[in-house]
Amino acid sequence: MEYVTENDLLNENPDLYNSTVGFISDYVNKHFPNINADKRKMIKSATLEGIFSGSKTIGKTLENIFGYHSNLYQMTLDLQGRPLAFMTRYKIIAAGAKYYYWRTVEDTKVRASHKKLNGKRFAILPKYATKKCPYLQIYPGSEHSCRCFMEGILNV
Structure with missing residues (x-):
């Protein structure tokens, strides 16, 4: 049995991919306005990758940028969960x-x-x-x- 992953769905649907990247970009820009553009870009890339590979990618990136932070776990959950919720909503709308x-x-x-x-x-x-x-x-x-x-x- 062959399994379809979220990554496969994004690769097959450029609009979903672009919408998800836009959502992540807007979210990171809004919630991390006080860090420089290069670090925001790192968070955006880690978030997109983390949707497929799990929260460790996001958590390690945030820890590299902020060091240990008491809200690191919550930030990681949000950076993974909110784009997944956005994608789910998008797919449900697309299904009619x-x-x-x-x-x-x-x-x-x-x-x-x-x-x-x-x-x-x-x-x-x-x-x-x-x-x-x-x-x-x-x-x-x-x-x-x-x-x-x-x-x-x-x-x-």
């Missing part, structure tokens, strides 16, 4: 879904505001919003340290 279910990992670390969203159906874009399926500005995985995920609903 108009709605999704918000899913949490259902453990004790899930924030209260996300517990309230778990299992509820939402519009993936504002144009699909209804009273029963509102649109949210945030989406699963888009907030700091969020481990929630989006389950697309097709054919609704």
Whole structure:
């Protein structure tokens, strides 16, 4: 059995690749404005690579730039998780879904505001919003340290 990886999907879809690179670039520029452009470029490259190879790539790059930092783990999670959440949302929209279910990992670390969203159906874009399926500005995985995920609903 042959497995398809996220890397394969990016290589086969230039728009997804460019959108993901743009998302990472915007995120790094916004969240690391006080470091020089070369170091931001290193973070961007490590983030793109880390999506496929795991968080060690991102964590080592951040440690090389900042040294040991108490928020290093959280920064690494965000740099890996947020682009993955963006890519998931992109792929669900590309598949034609108009709605999704918000899913949490259902453990004790899930924030209260996300517990309230778990299992509820939402519009993936504002144009699909209804009273029963509102649109949210945030989406699963888009907030700091969020481990929630989006389950697309097709054919609704």
